[in-house]
Amino acid sequence: MDPLARYDPLVDDPAAFHAACDRPLPSVVRVNGLEATPDRVRRAFDEAGVGYEPVGWHDGLFRLADDVSPGNTWPFVHGWVYGQEEVSAVPALALDPEPGERVFDSCAAPGSKTTQVAALMDDRGLLVANDNDLGRLSALRANVERCGVTNVAVTRRDARNFSLSPVGGERFDRALVDVPCSCEGTIRKNPDALEAWSLDHVEGIAGVQTAILGRALEVTRAGGTVVYATCTFAPEENEAVLHHALEENDCDVVDFELALEHAPGVTEWRGESYDDAVRRAKRVYPHHNDTGGFFCAKVEVGA
Amino acid sequence: MTDDRLDGDGQGRDGTAARDAGDGGTDAPTNDGQRFDRLPGTADDRVVAGRATRREVVDWWVDRFGLEAATFDSHTFWEKGAGKVWAFAGDVDSPAGVEGLGMTFLRTRQKHWKPTTNAVQRFGRAATRNVVVLEEADATAFLAGETTEPAWDGDWGYLVAAHDVAGGVEPIGVGLYVHDELRSRMPKGRRREP
Ligand SMILES: C[S@@+](CC[C@H](N)C(=O)[O-])C[C@H]1O[C@@H](n2cnc3c(N)ncnc32)[C@H](O)[C@@H]1O
Numbered sequence: 361m362d363p364l365a366r367y368d369p370l371v372d373d374p375a376a377f378h379a380a381c382d383r384p385l386p387s388v389v390r391v392n393g394l395e396a397t398p399d400r401v402r403r404a405f406d407e408a409g410v411g412y413e414p415v416g417w418h419d420g421l422f423r424l425a426d427d428v429s430p431g432n433t434w435p436f437v438h439g440w441v442y443g444q445e446e447v448s449a450v451p452a453l454a455l456d457p458e459p460g461e462r463v464f465d466s467c468a469a470p471g472s473k474t475t476q477v478a479a480l481m482d483d484r485g486l487l488v489a490n491d492n493d494l495g496r497l498s499a500l501r502a503n504v505e506r507c508g509v510t511n512v513a514v515t516r517r518d519a520r521n522f523s524l525s526p527v528g529g530e531r532f533d534r535a536l537v538d539v540p541c542s543c544e545g546t547i548r549k550n551p552d553a554l555e556a557w558s559l560d561h562v563e564g565i566a567g568v569q570t571a572i573l574g575r576a577l578e579v580t581r582a583g584g585t586v587v588y589a590t591c592t593f594a595p596e597e598n599e600a601v602l603h604h605a606l607e608e609n610d611c612d613v614v615d616f617e618l619a620l621e622h623a624p625g626v627t628e629w630r631g632e633s634y635d636d637a638v639r640r641a642k643r644v645y646p647h648h649n650d651t652g653g654f655f656c657a658k659v660e661v662g663a
Numbered sequence: 664m665t666d667d668r669l670d671g672d673g674q675g676r677d678g679t680a681a682r683d684a685g686d687g688g689t690d691a692p693t694n695d696g697q698r699f700d701r702l703p704g705t706a707d708d709r710v711v712a713g714r715a716t717r718r719e720v721v722d723w724w725v726d727r728f729g730l731e732a733a734t735f736d737s738h739t740f741w742e743k744g745a746g747k748v749w750a751f752a753g754d755v756d757s758p759a760g761v762e763g764l765g766m767t768f769l770r771t772r773q774k775h776w777k778p779t780t781n782a783v784q785r786f787g788r789a790a791t792r793n794v795v796v797l798e799e800a801d802a803t804a805f806l807a808g809e810t811t812e813p814a815w816d817g818d819w820g821y822l823v824a825a826h827d828v829a830g831g832v833e834p835i836g837v838g839l840y841v842h843d844e845l846r847s848r849m850p851k852g853r854r855r856e857p
Contacts, residue, residue, distance in 0.1 A: 510738065513751070
């Protein structure tokens, strides 16, 4: 059975949803504002005869023509662009960090969002990029350096019990919690993403997500912001995790602007009901904007 | 190791030696390659033998590439790994247990200090000397790791290899200019075949 069929009751147009999930995804690059402007990247692509089009909702994202392999272009070599799925640019925008702040990226590798957050911080302040996977951390380091980022401290900890002491002991202004998940929303990129799908796995990973989000809320200062994101549709890994966080912590889910078409978080799923606040989370389905699937919530820590 | 920049100083002063040595402290402190240690400000502050100082590192970029010294005002510099200097756009008291701090920036503890590719890409745009601007064919060959013979009558040694792209000169990486040729120092993982 197709695991995605379980979401038919949630989506507005199941046929369009399934059709979109079967289509491959164009490659997209994000302009690294530390090293170049969107104009200069366009100009370099034009000079090299690389086909691209802007995405419409964000002037620093370009969809590339099918025959382009972005890693071989001058803009990539110079660190002007980062190959990143279009929807994956959303959480850093929701996080909306300021230069000079202390920011935590709890599950950072390989660094697409780390480099985006660093650019939004104008490479100023402290960005702690953490992951517990050594191999992926080396990819993170390489990506961070290629993008010319110098305000990142890389740590290798289990995000469930991250310790503040190596990074000064002070709590963060903001945290990005881009957890490991069942990756259903990446099906257009990895057609075998669902091969190992099981409800047991979904429920198991939801436990990890709950613990990672809980710790991120603890290490963020009162009044600070935590953004929770997954690339999956399963409410067990999304709204249920938020619901638990709302029960256990003094925090609230708040609205944020998103120019992409999306649906609100769901409050009813398979006999469970979730706190009304989770409606302010956003679900992006592949057929909405011809992207991958995504879930993103902005949480404010109680003052 | 003899390094003419560093000869003559670098033996520890007692009070701080024990802290840096971390091993009881009777021997002169040495570099621990697994840990981030802050560079001393100047030679007078140096405790660990052979460690580059902040002033030397900044002066090196200023002398070699004509950068403004103020470029690095908000960066702190650290050594982790023998001679590997990291530039971090911020500060932390004691980065114990941290895997990376900013970017690897400069290779010291060798006769000729060598900037990293990433440092040259990040800071080399502001360089005013020792920048060789390559024709497109040479730029592509340089990126592939090949040796080229661009016209150059300046210094030998490490240069910023750059090219003209999208309306400006942009650094590609580090080249070693010797014997009338430019040897590409693009790291293997950053090379691209045309
Ligand atoms: C969705 S990916 C992160 C993608 C990354 N934020 C980006 O934008 O490039 C999830 C990451 O969580 C890491 N991870 C899984 N369990 C973890 C844990 N307990 N603590 C820290 N990181 C963990 C994985 O190694 C993986 O790199």
